[in-house]
Amino acid sequence: MVQAQPLQHVGNGAGKEDQAYFDPSAPPPFKIANIRAAIPKHCWEKNTLRSLSYVLRDVLVVTALVAAAIGFNSWFFWPLYWPAQGTMFWALFVLGHDCGHGSFSNSPLLNSIVGHILHSSILVPYHGWRISHRTHHQNHGHVEKDESWVPLTEKVYKNLDNMTRMMRFTLPFPIFAYPFYLWSRSPGKEGSHFNPYSNLFSPGERRDVLTSTLCWGIMLSVLLYLSLTMGPLFMLKLYGVPYLIFVMWLDFVTYLHHHGYKQKLPWYRGQEWSYLRGGLTTVDRDYGWINNIHHDIGTHVIHHLFPQIPHYHLIEATKAAKAVLGKYYREPQKSGPLPLHLIKYLLHSISQDHFVSDSGDIVYYQTDSQLHKDSWTQSN
Template identity: 25%
Template sequence: MLKKEQLSFKKEIAPYEKSNLKASIWQLVNTLIPLVALWYLAYLSLSVSYFLTIALAICASGFVIRTFIIFHDCCHGSFFKNRTANEIVGTIAGVLTFVPYLQWKATHSIHHATSSNLDKRGIGDVWVMTIEEYISATPWQRLVYRVYRNPFVMFGLGPIFIFLFSYRLNRKEAKRRERINTYITNTAIVVAYGLMCWAIGWQAFLMIQGTMFYVSGALGIWLFYVQHQFEDSYFENEEDWDYVKAAMDGSSYYKLPKILQWLTGNIGFHHVHHFSPRIPNYYLEELHDTKAPLQNVQTITLATSLKSLRFRLWDEQGKRFVSFRDIRHLVIKPAIDLK
């Protein structure tokens, strides 16, 4: 879009940037009540079948993701009009999802301000190396990057490292208020889940909560990963970077089956969200469906999104993601030239 078109379009979508109290409260109800109910049913099923318990816990993990979307909207100040309400609900949702509210709010705002900017990588995003950077890297740096980008590490160990350990620590740049919020979140997690272990036994708790934690964490990382790591994405250096292009071309429309779209709080309309983070999740689909400029974007499905697993490096010349296999000859060539 041209600058004038952008300004005109921003005026068009302005009504969608205001939260609806009834819609927000209803989303809390249809998310938290099923989450608690499924947790309780999973507990009752322990005397029937462990397989049934795991199945119910996996279903509950979908509502953990939906809870995280509420948390996410609170961080953007889009779930409620009132800042304090966003902070209270966001902090509580953060305890349920193991994420400190103010810490994540700070890093995620940086992600939105720098998404797809090659000169401002490293905070709130997935580590991406360009081909040139990878070729110039030391063997050790390449190994670390390959391990990081390995699906078994990113989606297998990632949930444990990020949600259980990384989010328990404050950032070096964190101010006093953010640090206190992290301490409150950590304390609430220890107390709440400690009491649950005492009430039902740590083995039962671990089977139910552990399954929910791991499955929701892995799927959450996948959602964040896949919506920026598609083949013809958008990355530019600072001088050529454009916020609107980063939103429209660097974020995908992840077209999911309706039940998954509902459980993930419409986050598949990621380009709409990046275009205007102030839009509550319950308006994203309507805005996409009624505004033509938002429909001309990269669309991925469950099937096509699996291809993103092989995309590891950004090709600055070709403007696309490539695999390690695609550039193998470039990595080997310098060693041959030296002989």
């Protein structure tokens, strides 16, 4: 059973007419091996020193910002410090994310050490998140098996209490979801990224998860100690607000990787799902000046299909793969210095993409008209 495809558009991007006649759920006329063959061989090579240089760059910037904040400690400086440091926390997360994929280096031990340092510093349990994120990549685009921003089925959605429903689909609440996801996952799923006995993990992964939870606990203890010695208000300004901005970045970027395109994209079940078709529902985004800061994580289609490619080769690999992907690759709308253009896609998706059908092997997001009677698209 295939659900009829809605042809809805947002924004003024080029290619509307072509997209209206293109079915993104149609099985592609190429295989993943064809995409792999089109990517230059050197794009698969991991340069450990180059990867470490990005870590050094980001850590130096974070340290310099902390030193400046302590030195100035004025309400003139704090509003400049918070978005800058929050964005750098997000950059640290992306490098830890590369460690989790093994695209940072060929050494599992180095990946684990660097990943723990980077992720623990921003209160992310490295192995717990790494394992669930691996599940996301292995099942991207699958209604039931995906892990990141997985769609709610109509039955699950209608069983949510009104408060949960409003919190999930009313901005700004969804872009603060990540800490809650770490503790209890998404509605309809159970488990915690901190619990070694969670159903997220196999028995052989429990020791790794315990190690990461302990590292997370040590970092939290350090923050509590600093709050006692330096004052809770000062630590809120120095660490707490940047942490919240980091969470906003993480939820904003990861949500838009899989939602909010100007044409609705499919989700799959059963025999219709494949690794390739699921990966092709991912969307590339342009973040302007932020592209370099957060290590081109917006170049996401090729990353999803081949997560072992280092981030510094993703742009070249994507350019090489476009000839194979054809219309299955959606060219990102160019950004100004800051990616303000993406806000309209987020607003549109939050107001429209609420649940998918309980049945059907190819489904699209549907809208609860009672939740948002006056949607963003209707008022513009």
